[in-house]
Amino acid sequence: MTTEYEVVIGLEVHVELNTDSKMFCSCPTTFGAEPNTHVCPICLGMPGVLPVINRKAVEYTIRAALALNCQVAKYSKFDRKNYFYPDLPKNYQISQYDLPLATGGYVEISVDGKKRKIGIRRVHLEEDAGKLLHEGTGPKTSLVDFNRTGVPLIEIVSEPDLRSPEEARLYLNKLRTILHYTGVSDVKMEEGSLRCDANVSIRPLGSEVFGTLTEVKNMNSFRAVERALAYEVERQKEILERGEKVERETRGWDENRRITVSMRGKEEAHDYRYFPEPDLVPLEISRDWVEEIQERLPDMPDERQARLVRELGLPEYDAEVLTSSKDLADFYDACVKHYPEAKTVSNWVMGEVLGYLNEKGLEITDLPFRPEDLAGLLRLIDKGTISGKIAKQVFQEMCKSGKAPETIVEEKGLKQITDESEIAAIVEKVMEDNPKVVEDFRGGKEKALGFLVGQVMKATRGKANPQLVNRLFRERL
Amino acid sequence: MPPTRTRDASGYPGFWRGLRPRKHEGRTAVAAIAFSGTQNKEVLGLKLNELGISRLHKLISSGEVTSVEVTEAVFERIDEVEDTVKAYLFLDREGALKKAAKVDLNVARGEEIEPLAGIPVAIKDNMCTKGIPTTCASRILEGFVPPYDATVIERLKASDAVITGKVNLDEFAMGSSCENSAFFPTRNPWDTSRVPGGSSGGSAAAVAAGEAIYALGSDTGGSVRLPASFCGVVGMKPTYGYVSRYGLVAFASSLDQIGPITRDVWDCALVMNTICGRDPMDSTSADVPVPDFTSFLNGDIKGLKIGVPKEYFGEGIDPAVKEAVLGAVDKLTELGAEAEECSLPHSEYALSTYYILAPAEASSNLARYDGVRYGYRAEAGDLLEMFKKTRQQGFGPEVKRRIMLGTYALSSGYYDAYYLKAQKVRTLMRRDFDRVFERFDCLVAPTSPVVAFPLGDRTADPLSMYMVDICTIPVNIAGIPGISIPCGFKDGLPIGLQVIGKPFDDGTVLRVAYAFEKNTDYHKERPEL
């Protein structure tokens, strides 16, 4: 009989804050600049320079921590983490060791319809390192780009509460959504503003003690995280099945080969020789400040989702989809403000809008028209100016040109024909041209009517009011 | 805990970066003005390079002498004695004369000039000077030219000070004799077979030898006060946080403090007026008002309570030093002060505490010298080898010793026993001072238990070298102000009197020092070179 195992995963997530300037100097933080243009003596670690804390970075950390339901410390300090690496100009990183800015929070995820609380152990603030460039530098040479050096970075450490790679992905997704809601980071894994390492272990189901963990690094996308963790769990299972022991080590995910490979063992683990940063004074975080940040915190996805259900009567599913990003939720809210049929708007946003965005690989903020334009389109349907079918055509045009729906309807002559005599003439013409079909209908073939209506729609290029066409046929047949 | 003040992160406007933009101005070109060489000008029987700041200020601002004349007199003296003293690592004759000419132009235009304007100053070579090499007397920084000025340098430049050049020190300010310079040892002007003290040996020797009117040094465990004492000049370590450390190449961040080395206490107060003050670039710089320090110099110390810590007169003290310092105590009593013996019971742990804390911080501060971005880089086959060889070849033995000590003290498994314990002792030592300062306005003690010793005397035995700082180190550990002034001689070698004060009560320290100086003549003695 094979043993059943429980998977235990904890994630360490690094998120770059989108402050205007770096953590300890005034250099800009913009992504994608020419190498080594956003640097100064301070972030280059020149002799004699000193760090000065960026207040905004502390504020953003507190904001993120509050959004993650953490306790913000009253007293916090920075420490030096010492290790030699060419992307680290001082050969130490200013980080936080025993007194992080925040501790003890949680994130709620829903797994198979059930809510699970994933604990957040701590949130601390530190500075980012530079980037090594190995390509096109010739043999035995590497270049360093220090633009990213000193960009504020928060590390969010979860409790080992995740029980599957899927949960890890859900947690990561939720974390990204929450942080995006707070506006403290762009949370883009592709640009490196969100990075994730994992601690993975397994233990026989029911066991109280943790198994030996491995640390998994180099996972560069959400999918990579799930894949790498699934691989690592299987690898550990196989080891235990063979009666061997899992080694405590750091492993890297190889995306091409879809495996994890050993990077360094326990013996090679760094001794970072942490000690309090003597160049900075400890922080006392006043409760007034924390309260002020708390007050300005926007609604988080969970609250917003609940509100959509409670106040607008949307189904849970709709509410969850619509709040999956702050921008989408903002877009939806703005639409509803201009067109209060909440469910109709939801159908359109989840159907047409998200369909279009997914097809084109775009973000909601890339849409060329405003929420009130979508509301305007829905009103045109209500007024009978256009049919639902034509509306979809108009929507595509809005996506292409960004023009207001009224303008598109006008320019393309898509206005519904509601003049009864005009449609009656076409109806009679169609009956004349299709005597066989008319006979079939009268003989009891209901389906024949559909064909006749279709002919009228064809003749009017879809502009005839379908209810009117139906009525006119029924009167004559 | 280091002597830093906790500040409320939310409500303290001056604390955060970016509120006051830092100016990075280039050097302004000044049209050279013609000057005639009245090089041998004398005032009151003294050559221009032998005068103090306050007298020179009067002479320059009144137009009686020009800054160019003073500057030339200083460089002439340098030409004359530098081969013997070897105080300077870098001379900026051209830059100095240019600045002097600018000041003279301002005077000629009838403009008011700053107290330090036009007066030549030597800078310890561990303070960054834009466009001028800054080596810390280390091979590892050979060829390094900073792209920015330290805050003290900015302040001096804004006062139109004339910077003569950069002076020698023990490598990275680690040492007590100036023999740890990677380039050459500096000699004591009173006896050139002896050391000038360290680490600011170049600063003290230059001032004593008349190769600068005054100098800036840095003091981590006595590095300003000790060489001042050995060279018979005035050297002050201000309260930690009074002077910005921005641009001072860090040795031990929680102990380092820049201070003046001058020929008398009045000059010292004048320099303090210029270099002290809050700097938004240094989070540990204090936001406290800076008084006019000369306002304390009234010569009146009547009723002032002076403590004499018995631990500073213990084993290993030269009887001549003890006699001179106790003589100074008598003098102060004679002037109306009330002196009484007191105790700082944790003094015996000062040296061991210091030699854990300072190396621990140094091991991290000096990690950046790796050959990647600036300074010396060794040829090597791969990255790790490059790191190792660069540091192996770039650092001298004392620096390596301290990096190893510090790395060890911070290592996992040893941290609690060493670094953490040392921090606790540091707290106890600060409490010692707090307690005595409840009863006394200031303390007096020797600056060093010994006078200047011969070159090579203590290099083989690091502990005997460390002992030289036994009376100065506690002051750094507590973050409080201390000054060394001349108070006697032993066989023609100067003896230093140390006055120690309460935090940010640097004024009282200067007041006591001035009263003593005003009523004695030790500071008027000049070495014969």
Ligand SMILES: [Zn+2]
């Ligand atoms: Zn910078």
